[in-house]
Amino acid sequence: MMTAELEVIRAGAGTTIQDRGRFLLRRYGVTPSGPMDWTAFQTVQHVLGNAEDAAAIEIGIGGIEVAASGGPIEVAFGGGGFIWTRNDKPLAPAMRITLHPGERLAAKPGAWGAFAYLAAAGGFDTPIDMGSRATHLRSRIGSPMIHDGDRVSTFGKPQQDLHADALIDAPWLVEHSDQPMRVLLGPQDDYFATEAIAVLFSSPFALEAASDRMAYRLSGAKIEHALGFNIVSDGIALGAIQIGGDGQLLVLMADHQPTGGYPKIGYIIRADIGRLAQMRPGEACRFVPCSMEKARTELFALEEKIAATSCKELKIAAGFSTELLRSINLIDGVVDL
Amino acid sequence: MSALHPPRFLPAGETALVVEYGRTIDPGIHDKVLALDSAIGSAKIDGIIETVPTYRSLLVHFDPRATTPEALIDQLNRLDTTAAAQSSSRKARRWRVPVCYAPELAEDLAEVADALSLTQERIISLHANALYRVYMYGFAPGFTFLGGLPEELAISRRPAPRPPAPEGSLLIAGGQALITTIAMPTGWYVIGQTPARMFDPARAQPFLVDAGDELVFEQIDLAAFEALRREAAAGNPIAICETV
Numbered sequence: 157m158m159t160a161e162l163e164v165i166r167a168g169a170g171t172t173i174q175d176r177g178r179f180l181l182r183r184y185g186v187t188p189s190g191p192m193d194w195t196a197f198q199t200v201q202h203v204l205g206n207a208e209d210a211a212a213i214e215i216g217i218g219g220i221e222v223a224a225s226g227g228p229i230e231v232a233f234g235g236g237g238f239i240w241t242r243n244d245k246p247l248a249p250a251m252r253i254t255l256h257p258g259e260r261l262a263a264k265p266g267a268w269g270a271f272a273y274l275a276a277a278g279g280f281d282t283p284i285d286m287g288s289r290a291t292h293l294r295s296r297i298g299s300p301m302i303h304d305g306d307r308v309s310t311f312g313k314p315q316q317d318l319h320a321d322a323l324i325d326a327p328w329l330v331e332h333s334d335q336p337m338r339v340l341l342g343p344q345d346d347y348f349a350t351e352a353i354a355v356l357f358s359s360p361f362a363l364e365a366a367s368d369r370m371a372y373r374l375s376g377a378k379i380e381h382a383l384g385f386n387i388v389s390d391g392i393a394l395g396a397i398q399i400g401g402d403g404q405l406l407v408l409m410a411d412h413q414p415t416g417g418y419p420k421i422g423y424i425i426r427a428d429i430g431r432l433a434q435m436r437p438g439e440a441c442r443f444v445p446c447s448m449e450k451a452r453t454e455l456f457a458l459e460e461k462i463a464a465t466s467c468k469e470l471k472i473a474a475g476f477s478t479e480l481l482r483s484i485n486l487i488d489g490v491v492d493l
Numbered sequence: 494m495s496a497l498h499p500p501r502f503l504p505a506g507e508t509a510l511v512v513e514y515g516r517t518i519d520p521g522i523h524d525k526v527l528a529l530d531s532a533i534g535s536a537k538i539d540g541i542i543e544t545v546p547t548y549r550s551l552l553v554h555f556d557p558r559a560t561t562p563e564a565l566i567d568q569l570n571r572l573d574t575t576a577a578a579q580s581s582s583r584k585a586r587r588w589r590v591p592v593c594y595a596p597e598l599a600e601d602l603a604e605v606a607d608a609l610s611l612t613q614e615r616i617i618s619l620h621a622n623a624l625y626r627v628y629m630y631g632f633a634p635g636f637t638f639l640g641g642l643p644e645e646l647a648i649s650r651r652p653a654p655r656p657p658a659p660e661g662s663l664l665i666a667g668g669q670a671l672i673t674t675i676a677m678p679t680g681w682y683v684i685g686q687t688p689a690r691m692f693d694p695a696r697a698q699p700f701l702v703d704a705g706d707e708l709v710f711e712q713i714d715l716a717a718f719e720a721l722r723r724e725a726a727a728g729n730p731i732a733i734c735e736t737v
Binding site: 179180181182183184185186285286294295296297340341342343387388389390391392393394395396413414415416420423424425426448451452455456459 | 509629
């Protein structure tokens, strides 16, 4: 079996290889990294039957264009409302397809969202660094950022297992949700008066442009500290909401430091962190409190939904039109021509 | 666990539990963190992925499918941390780390001298002759946080960060001392540099020290610094470890 590769024709800034994350080294100051939207990442990996530790490509607002080379590659893509095309012909926003050698697959941002994922059958064969293929650009751990001209190998799978093109049946990949973000209070919620916590849950907060894979800055009504804005450093996990000296929110995302010195009023629940990651600067959201029990059941329910994701194979020749897709009611007008 | 000073158990989302022994930098509090960390390491509790020791708490990362916060608290409460504390103190190590305070390597020394109304010589003497404890890693891979900085050197963090300090910088702020690895902007003050690599991905043990280790500095001149830096680049050990 020849090793198939994706040739990167064009990659927007911030395109990186990510696997589920780099664990067991947080005690040494190593961030776990991994995907910004784990739900989209896991969904596209699942429909390819990839192992839990497989690596995929995380695509940002700059989009991407790739071609298959060395053999056909089964890929799955979706997330963040991105618009996908094959050889410039429209595709649905979340699909599993076979990309034949020379065929070009491109993604650009759509009306909403910030991150899309491109997975390949078997996962991407990139170097393992400190136990993981996840990328942390700032500490230069993992692969460098993906650039124009790069070639990314895939592990692949036997040809006879390749499927016909299929739509991924996963509404969370293609629908923009306006639902509030749910928050588990603690561990430093006692650093805030009841009134300050009430402000968190009664005001809109907008994403600032100065946001990145490490942290999302959200501004809105000021959250007053009751016990000052410094704590002696303690541990941090994904989704922590730090309140800085300015009373504004800093939500710690995939590239968060494992420890920090600002009070954490609460955590975005895991089930909602992907939706938060898909916000764009200027977009606003609200927060609501959530119990531990509900946070857990929501997480398990979402994981189960992802694990049950199915694909609807299209028994139509390649090059089907949007009209055709609409007419068989398989997409909901998400491709805008 | 000791009934005299029970820790607080605090949620950090659905997948991590904070075991908090205090809110200050204190060797006694830190000993408890390390004792629990060591006990968990030996116990093999279902669902625990990894633990992160900090100055005054242990963050326990767990798989929410494999366990619950309540079950975890119950199991942690039943661990015998006193035995672990004794055995982990037997294994404590003391590192001797060469450091250089030449002006080229100590960009903020004059600023600190000014702020604290001390001579540069006095600052160097205080910093170089202290006995430090490694409290934790944090902020970036291999950034080593030390306690034991003499009180005379207490200077508040900068109101705004200064440009990145080079690898191996010796930083002070807020009563703490820090040895850096990757170049990052910082709100601390650069008063020297070490040729030793706290983090070297090429090394069999990429991270040099462990939380709880002792650390002392050995002052060297610029020529020795350059020589040792070449040694470090070649992968040769620079810091010396003694068992205490």
